[in-house]
Amino acid sequence: MEGTIKCCANYVPLTPITFLERAAIVYADRPSVVYRDVMYTWKDTHQRCIKLASALAHLRISRGDVVAALAPNIPAMYELHFGVPMAGAVLCTLNIRHDSAMVSVLLRHSEAKIIFVDYQFLHIVQGALAILSKTVAKLPLLVVIPDSGELVSIVGKSLLTSGNFEYESLLEMGKLDFEVRRPKDECDPISLNYTSGTTSSPKGVIYSHRGAYLNSLSTIIVNEMGSTPTYLWCVPMFHCNGWCLAWGVAAQGGTNICLRSVTTKCIFDNIAQHKVTHLGGAPTVLNMIANSPASDRRPLPGKVAVMTGGSPPPPPVLYKMEELGFTLIHAYGLTETYGPGTVCTWKPEWDSLPQDAQAKLKSRQGVPHLGLQEVDIKDPVTMASVPWDGKTIGEVMFRGNTVMNGYLNNSKATEEAFTGGWFHSGDLGVRHPDGYIELKDRSKDIIISGGENISTIEVESVIFSHPSVLEAAVVGRPDEHWGETPCAFVKLKDGYNAISAEEIIKYCRERLPHYMAPRTVVFEDLPKTSTGKIQKYVLKENAKNMGSISKKTANK
Numbered sequence: 419m420e421g422t423i424k425c426c427a428n429y430v431p432l433t434p435i436t437f438l439e440r441a442a443i444v445y446a447d448r449p450s451v452v453y454r455d456v457m458y459t460w461k462d463t464h465q466r467c468i469k470l471a472s473a474l475a476h477l478r479i480s481r482g483d484v485v486a487a488l489a490p491n492i493p494a495m496y497e498l499h500f501g502v503p504m505a506g507a508v509l510c511t512l513n514i515r516h517d518s519a520m521v522s523v524l525l526r527h528s529e530a531k532i533i534f535v536d537y538q539f540l541h542i543v544q545g546a547l548a549i550l551s552k553t554v555a556k557l558p559l560l561v562v563i564p565d566s567g568e569l570v571s572i573v574g575k576s577l578l579t580s581g582n583f584e585y586e587s588l589l590e591m592g593k594l595d596f597e598v599r600r601p602k603d604e605c606d607p608i609s610l611n612y613t614s615g616t617t618s619s620p621k622g623v624i625y626s627h628r629g630a631y632l633n634s635l636s637t638i639i640v641n642e643m644g645s646t647p648t649y650l651w652c653v654p655m656f657h658c659n660g661w662c663l664a665w666g667v668a669a670q671g672g673t674n675i676c677l678r679s680v681t682t683k684c685i686f687d688n689i690a691q692h693k694v695t696h697l698g699g700a701p702t703v704l705n706m707i708a709n710s711p712a713s714d715r716r717p718l719p720g721k722v723a724v725m726t727g728g729s730p731p732p733p734p735v736l737y738k739m740e741e742l743g744f745t746l747i748h749a750y751g752l753t754e755t756y757g758p759g760t761v762c763t764w765k766p767e768w769d770s771l772p773q774d775a776q777a778k779l780k781s782r783q784g785v786p787h788l789g790l791q792e793v794d795i796k797d798p799v800t801m802a803s804v805p806w807d808g809k810t811i812g813e814v815m816f817r818g819n820t821v822m823n824g825y826l827n828n829s830k831a832t833e834e835a836f837t838g839g840w841f842h843s844g845d846l847g848v849r850h851p852d853g854y855i856e857l858k859d860r861s862k863d864i865i866i867s868g869g870e871n872i873s874t875i876e877v878e879s880v881i882f883s884h885p886s887v888l889e890a891a892v893v894g895r896p897d898e899h900w901g902e903t904p905c906a907f908v909k910l911k912d913g914y915n916a917i918s919a920e921e922i923i924k925y926c927r928e929r930l931p932h933y934m935a936p937r938t939v940v941f942e943d944l945p946k947t948s949t950g951k952i953q954k955y956v957l958k959e960n961a962k963n964m965g966s967i968s969k970k971t972a973n974k
């Protein structure tokens with residue numbers, strides 16, 4: 419159309435850096451970050467991040483360089499989310515449950531120039547650097563983050579005199595007049611997030627400034643965050659940049675309550691002490707809260723919105739959380755979609771339904787949030803959309819502005835993931851007549867028994883509804899006759915040890931078609947990833963080692 423121009427007056431690359439700059443003006447004296455007896459204001463946080471960016475530039479960090487971090491949810495981890503991009507660099511947050519071998523692999527793959535490490539994880543990074551030194555000529559520089567001023571007594575003088583740094587001293591080197599290196603193009607990378615490694619080795623997912631900006635704003639809306647929320651950090655910031663809220667809380671001038679580790683006592687104590695309005699957590703965290711001892715609990719000071727996602731939330735857990743007074747928001751996504759990509763948008767007319775029906779509706783994965791263009795359930799071969807009948811299973815696919823740039827140094831995997839112009843999630847689901855999607859399984863986890871597909875999520879949610887069950891996971895056990903049969907791994911609540919496998923099987927057969935009910939039930943602790951996902955590949959291996967059931971018993 420004649421008269422349209424694109425120039426810097428009407429087109430500026432989107433970046434979450436803007437959120438911090440605005441917060442420093444609008445919310446200058448309000449608390450930004452609180453951790454134990456440390457409290458910063460938004461003015462402080464802005465200045466500290468500028469100094470961090472300046473110090474990184476002084477250390478010759480250039481645009482596009484990767485800066486890694488291995489730390490729990492502490493103030494420095496929050497500051498790195500802004501300081502690193504303000505230096506034009508790319509933040510790569512690593513999972514604190516990784517061992518030295520995995521950290522060395524990820525440091526090599528990401529080619530990180532610096533690694534910031536919390537003092538508690540220093541031995542992991544030192545081990546990783548020792549491994550790396552065998553194959554890499556130039557090791558990343560080490561910046562140690564202490565929890566108190568007494569760093570030297572913790573890490574020893576020699577470490578700090580050998581070219582490494584301590585976080586606060588590094589900040590002191592920074593200059594407040596540093597010119598922030600904003601992205602030249604909004605698609606420039608802002609962060610590098612490795613996937614959880616639930617189904618395969620972690621892949622390096624590249625986020626852009628634009629995607630991070632859009633997903634942060636969408637996540638604020640999804641969380642129903644008004645101005646100046648108080649956010650309790652239970653979601654690891656290393657996981658999808660805390661579902662993009664590491665940036666998002668700044669946009670609303672909120673207060674970040676940092677936690678080194680998550681226990682139910684500290685969740686309830688912090689909610690009461692800081693009048694927390696929002697928090698997030700994987701279903702495992704919700705399950706911990708729902709089953710917490712009465713001695714840990716404190717009355718909620720007001721409305722507390724909890725966003726959950728990361729794995730399927732069983733309806734009984736959602737139900738219990740709401741009974742405790744929390745307001746639940748269910749989101750779904752992958753590392754590749756900046757964390758939350760869809761949300762089970764709640765409709766007021768559902769408020770009058772019975773509680774268990776509400777929990778069932780809420781356990782659906784829902785519809786795209788406002789930053790994402792589309793989510794669909796498709797046949798991965800023909801790419802045709804499945805009918806909206808709540809029954810036909812297809813693969814969940816995404817497209818839009820909050821889908822990753824690609825996988826680092828893995829163009830083959832990127833091309834495969836984007837086949838046909840959609841991002842293929844590897845998750846299987848159905849679309850209900852109202853347009854909401856519901857996950858049935860990961861394609862690698864679905865059980866095929868006698869030619870019938872069995873959704874492990876459906877079976878798990880029935881087992882979960884048994885009053886004695888604390889956690890449950892269902893996998894396929896190889897079977898000579900049926901191909902596979904469902905095998906449940908169950909952790910019972912304290913005091914319910916008398917429950918037998920037969921009782922769980924009978925309970926499922928009364929509520930599910932018989933072919934879906936588990937044929938085997940094993941009682942044990944369930945192995946989990948650091949993001950709270952059950953490591954089904956470990957359970958599958960256990961089930962495989964049990965051998966076929968059909969040899970041993972008569973067929974159904």
Ligand SMILES: Nc1ncnc2c1ncn2[C@@H]1O[C@H](COP(=O)(O)OP(=O)(O)OP(=O)(O)O)[C@@H](O)[C@H]1O
Pocket residue numbers: 613614615616617618619620621726727728729730731748749750751752753754783843844845857860949951
């Ligand atoms: N609300 C949800 N309901 C059900 N499943 C969910 C939900 N949110 C996330 N998930 C599961 O988590 C997956 C995304 O997890 P993430 O990106 O952290 O890494 P991962 O897929 O577990 O690891 P890897 O790709 O390395 O195996 C989704 O594909 C889906 O299977």
